[in-house]
Amino acid sequence: MIGETDISGLTGDALVRVLSALSNPQRLRILAALASGSVHVSQLAREIELGRPLVHMHLQRLEAAGLVTGRLEVSADGKARRFYDVTPFAIQLTPDSIVVAAETLGADAGPEASTTDKEKP
Numbered sequence: 001m002i003g004e005t006d007i008s009g010l011t012g013d014a015l016v017r018v019l020s021a022l023s024n025p026q027r028l029r030i031l032a033a034l035a036s037g038s039v040h041v042s043q044l045a046r047e048i049e050l051g052r053p054l055v056h057m058h059l060q061r062l063e064a065a066g067l068v069t070g071r072l073e074v075s076a077d078g079k080a081r082r083f084y085d086v087t088p089f090a091i092q093l094t095p096d097s098i099v100v101a102a103e104t105l106g107a108d109a110g111p112e113a114s115t116t117d118k119e120k121p
Contacts, residue, residue: 012105014066018091021065026050027058031086034068040081059084 010018021027029048033039039047045055062068063084070084 010101012101012103015101016105017065018067021061021067024058024061026054027062030055030058030062031067034084034086038083038085040073040083042081044084 022031026048030044033044033047041052041056041059044059045052048055050058059068059070063070067087067089068084069087070082072080072082074080
């Protein structure tokens with residue numbers, strides 16, 4: 001998902017991933033913190049008062065859903081830091097868009113397809 005993402009055009013499995021990613025309060029806090037601009041993982045962990053490993057796990061879920069993008073930057077002193085940005089997206093769910101998405105459930109053959117009920121935070 002590159003550029004602005006219209007959630008209503010996603011397959012059923014992708015829509016489930018997006019909604020699952022958004023259903024966690026910590027991930028909502030992360031998106032809110034990233035809305036003001038690019039932040040590296042350590043700074044983000046301090047801002048939202050969560051441990052780095054937990055923030056990293058949440059960022060992976062958000063990135064897999066296409067809601068954030070990450071990039072690696074190397075500072076002048078040679079330290080590598082991972083920065084994240086919010087991917088612009090729009091969500092407009094209607095009964096019709098849910099019907100269309102439901103018809104494509106199971107269409108994504110990847111390992112994450114339809115497994116959100118088994119996933120941890």
